[in-house]
Amino acid sequence: MRVSMDLELKDIPGQLVLALKPVSEFKGNLISVVHHHEKKTPRGKIPVHLVFEIKPDHLDNIISLLEESGISVVSVDEKRYLEHGAVILIGHIVHTDIKDTIDKVDNTGYAEIVDLNLSMPRVNRPSSASLKIDAVSKQHMSAAIELLKSIAKEKDLLVIEPIGIN
Amino acid sequence: MKTIRASIIGFGAVGRGVAQVLLDKNDYLQSIGIDMRIVAIADSKTALVDHQGVDLESALSRKKETGTVGSEIMSGTEIIRTLDHELVIETTPTDIDTGGVGLINMMAAFERCMDVVTSNKGPLALKYGEVIAAAKKSGSHCRFEATVGGAMPVINLACDVLAGNRMISMEGIFNGTCNYILSRMMEEQAPYEQMLAEAQELGIAEKDPTYDVEGIDTASKLVIVANSIFGMNASYRDVTVTGITRITPEALSLANADGFAIKLIGEVNDSRINVAPKLVPLSHPLAVGGTLNVFSVQTDLAGPITITGKGAGSIETASAILSDIINIYKN
Ligand SMILES: NC(=O)c1ccc[n+]([C@@H]2O[C@H](COP(=O)([O-])OP(=O)(O)OC[C@H]3O[C@@H](n4cnc5c(N)ncnc54)[C@H](OP(=O)(O)O)[C@@H]3O)[C@@H](O)[C@H]2O)c1
Numbered sequence: 001m002r003v004s005m006d007l008e009l010k011d012i013p014g015q016l017v018l019a020l021k022p023v024s025e026f027k028g029n030l031i032s033v034v035h036h037h038e039k040k041t042p043r044g045k046i047p048v049h050l051v052f053e054i055k056p057d058h059l060d061n062i063i064s065l066l067e068e069s070g071i072s073v074v075s076v077d078e079k080r081y082l083e084h085g086a087v088i089l090i091g092h093i094v095h096t097d098i099k100d101t102i103d104k105v106d107n108t109g110y111a112e113i114v115d116l117n118l119s120m121p122r123v124n125r126p127s128s129a130s131l132k133i134d135a136v137s138k139q140h141m142s143a144a145i146e147l148l149k150s151i152a153k154e155k156d157l158l159v160i161e162p163i164g165i166n
Numbered sequence: 167m168k169t170i171r172a173s174i175i176g177f178g179a180v181g182r183g184v185a186q187v188l189l190d191k192n193d194y195l196q197s198i199g200i201d202m203r204i205v206a207i208a209d210s211k212t213a214l215v216d217h218q219g220v221d222l223e224s225a226l227s228r229k230k231e232t233g234t235v236g237s238e239i240m241s242g243t244e245i246i247r248t249l250d251h252e253l254v255i256e257t258t259p260t261d262i263d264t265g266g267v268g269l270i271n272m273m274a275a276f277e278r279c280m281d282v283v284t285s286n287k288g289p290l291a292l293k294y295g296e297v298i299a300a301a302k303k304s305g306s307h308c309r310f311e312a313t314v315g316g317a318m319p320v321i322n323l324a325c326d327v328l329a330g331n332r333m334i335s336m337e338g339i340f341n342g343t344c345n346y347i348l349s350r351m352m353e354e355q356a357p358y359e360q361m362l363a364e365a366q367e368l369g370i371a372e373k374d375p376t377y378d379v380e381g382i383d384t385a386s387k388l389v390i391v392a393n394s395i396f397g398m399n400a401s402y403r404d405v406t407v408t409g410i411t412r413i414t415p416e417a418l419s420l421a422n423a424d425g426f427a428i429k430l431i432g433e434v435n436d437s438r439i440n441v442a443p444k445l446v447p448l449s450h451p452l453a454v455g456g457t458l459n460v461f462s463v464q465t466d467l468a469g470p471i472t473i474t475g476k477g478a479g480s481i482e483t484a485s486a487i488l489s490d491i492i493n494i495y496k497n
Contacts, residue, residue, distance in 0.1 A: 086424050088417050088445065117423075119416035128417035130424055158412045160421070162445040163337060163431055163452065 001056045002031070004082075004136070006074040007066065008045035015071070019048060022065035029053040031109050031136065045072070051136055053109065083141040085133045087148060091157035093118065093127050101151055111135035111144035167199055170495055171251035173206040175242035175271055176258035177225075177235045180285045180312070181207070183484030184255055185222045191488065200495050205251050208242035209235045215249065243267065246274045253494075255487060256284035262377070262386055262402060265289045269297070272308070276300040283490040285312035285483050291386035291402045294393040309490035310394075314387045315340060315459050317482035318475035322489065324395040324463060331465035333395050335435035338452060338461025340387045342477045343371045343378040344410050344430040348443075349455040352418040352427065358411060370457060380409035381441040384432045388441065392434045395463075400439055408442040421445055427453045 009015035016035060023030055034049040041047060054062065059076070066073050093101075102113045115132035131148075135141035145161050152159045174181045188195075188202055195202055203219040209229070214220050214236030229235045246254055254275040258268045268286035275282045282301070284290075289297055290310055301308035314320040324333055339345050343365060350361040362379065365371035377383045385405040392398040410430050421428050426445035429452065433440050446453045451472045454460045459477030464470050476482040 086426065086445065088421050088426075088428070090412055090414055090417050117420055119414075119420060121414070121416055126412070126414060128414045128420055130417075130420035132424075158408070158443075160413075160417065160428055160443050160445055162426070162447075163433075163450070 001059070002051065002053050002136070003059060004077045005050045005052075006076075007048045007050065008041060008043075008072040008074055009048055010070070011040065011044055011046055015046075016048065018069050019050070019066065019071050022062045022069075023050070023052050023054070025065070026054060026058040026062055028058070028062065029109065032140075047074075051110075083135045083138055085135065085141050085145070085162060087131050087133065087145060087162070088160040089129045089131060089148075089152065089157050090160070091126050091152070091155065093129050093157060094120070096155035096157065098129075101148070101155070104151055105133065105144055105147060108140075108144060108147065110137075110140040111147075167196070167201050168495060169201040169203055170253055170491075171203050171205045172253035172255055172491075173208070173242070173245050173249065173251055174204060174255045174257065175208050175245065176256065176286075177207055177209040177229055178257065178259075179480040180483045180487070181209075181255070181257040182226060182229065183480035183482075184257065184487050185226055187481060187484040187488050189222050195492075198492070198496055200492065202491070206245045206249055207235050208240070208245055211239075212236045213238045213240040213242070213245060215240065215245070243271055243274055246271055246278070246280070251280065253281045253283065253491070255491075256282055256286050257487075258286055260286055260288040260377075260383075260386070262288050262291060262382060265292045269293065272297055273300055276304045276306050276308075279304040279306055281307040281309075281494055283307075283309045283312075283487050283494070285310075285487060287313045287383070287386040287390065290393075291389040294390065294401070295399055298393075307494045309494060310390065311490050312483045312486035313390055315461065315473075315475065315486075316342075316477040316479060317485050318459055318461070318473055318477060319486070319489075320391065320461065320473075321394050322493070323471075323473065326493075328463075328465055328468060328471070331467045334464040334466060335433065336391060336395070336461055336463045337431055337433035339429050339454065339459050340384045340432050340461065340477060341378055341381075341430060342457035342459055343375065344381075344384070345455070345459070346370050346457045347379070348410060348413065348418070348428055348430065351413065351415050352422060355415045355419065357415055358413060379411055381407040381430060382409075384430060384441045385439075388432045388434050388439050392439050396434055396436075398439075405439045405441060407440075410443055413443055422448075425449075429453065 120127040212234040269289035431444040460474040462472040
């Protein structure tokens with residue numbers, strides 16, 4: 001399960017390490033840490049945004065551990081992906097190992113191909129596919145599309161991305 | 167009243183459109199103090215010269231009937247170099263590899279301190295800096311609204327109407343031929359080749375459609391936009407370009423099912439100049455069909471502004487040329 005969590009840390013050294021410890025203790029896979037040092041809260045605390053993968057039954061343990069160490073857990077969001085996007089691929093999509101194309105995106109940990117619609121008109125003619133991509137954030141979505149474009153370049157596929165991605 | 171002696175170099179769709187528009191708008195031009203006198207017209211083989219002002223109507227009918235505009239054997243470049251006049255209306259074919267005769271003509275005009283209004287993209291997409299520097303050096307005006315969006319005001323909108331705004335980015339459809347082909351492929355669920363043939367039949371695509379369908383035409387326009395509006399020093403070779411030839415009807419259907427159209431989109435921002443087919447939400451202002459062109463510019467003060475219009479056509483392009491002429495001489 002992917003968890004996105006907002007924490008508030010005291011403005012003293014060592015707090016970030018303290019906040020990350022429970023996640024690694026329960027074998028969580030940390031995906032992103034954004035430390036908003038410049039955006040102190042009115043109480044003088046520092047907001048931190050974590051995204052990590054974790055076995056669902058460990059989440060409560062992590063939250064208790066964090067609270068025990070004096071870190072405020074402001075919000076926990078289990079929604080995996082906040083950004084939904086679509087691209088179209090054209091070319092010899094199947095023959096250039098479609099599984100590998102999908103795996104490469106899925107293995108990033110920050111984006112996943114969640115739907116694929118393939119249209120193959122005739123043998124030897126290029127096929128077309130629409131892919132739905134979910135990603136953790138807008139930036140991750142554009143990183144995923146950039147990754148797809150670089151894979152597509154190697155495999156001589158055309159990627160058609162939505163306007164307004166960069 | 168100010169008399170402006172001008173030549174029309176290139177008497178094809180656009181050059182003839184200019185002649186027609188000057189005929190139609192003569193009274194209006196007079197009313198704002200501009201007396202346009204065309205002293206020479208050149209096509210690829212012949213020329214028509216009259217210091218008192220050529221008769222535009224008979225020039226148009228002669229070109230239509232005989233295929234040549236005049237009986238004199240004098241090149242456009244010679245006209246510019248030898249005949250006294252103030253303005254060169256340059257409408258020869260675009261050559262994106264060398265700048266072609268258009269580049270020679272424009273430079274020749276600036277050497278003699280003449281003003282230039284042009285629809286020819288080649289010289290500006292290739293050597294914008296040099297052309298503008300030459301114009302500046304001789305104190306000549308150089309205006310080129312018609313090079314970018316046909317009837318759509320792009321350059322003059324950004325530089326005059328929105329003066330004071332900083333342009334952050336621009337994206338849009340700058341090629342009516344590609345827009346037509348993609349729109350029709352979607353409507354008919356037909357392959358690219360078939361809709362290209364239809365467009366050629368209707369005179370929307372050229373016999374050799376490479377410039378349009380490979381995105382070269384859009385790229386040239388973007389370079390002109392990048393240089394004149396975004397203050398870049400870009401050349402045609404700085405643009406990353408993907409055309410529409412690989413688009414399939416299946417891709418268009420799949421996109422449509424997800425709520426998107428596929429359009430050949432040109433974009434300019436601080437970091438890049440790019441032409442590629444993109445997914446455009448069906449309800450988005452850029453999702454215009456047929457041969458229409460459209461663009462959105464992001465500005466710091468006015469926010470986003472979107473303009474749609476005809477990107478090509480004889481009279482439509484002449485409209486942009488006329489507005490440039492008026493802009494130069496109205497005061
Ligand atoms: N058509 C549009 O809607 C449109 C829109 C925006 C910009 N433009 C640009 O405007 C320019 C003109 O387009 P167009 O559609 O009018 O092209 P066109 O119909 O092909 O006409 C070109 C004209 O230039 C003449 N010409 C060719 N070489 C010449 C030379 N060396 N010296 C003098 N004249 C020469 C041709 O002579 P002949 O008649 O003897 O062949 C013809 O009259 C192009 O640069 C084009 O990219 C066109």
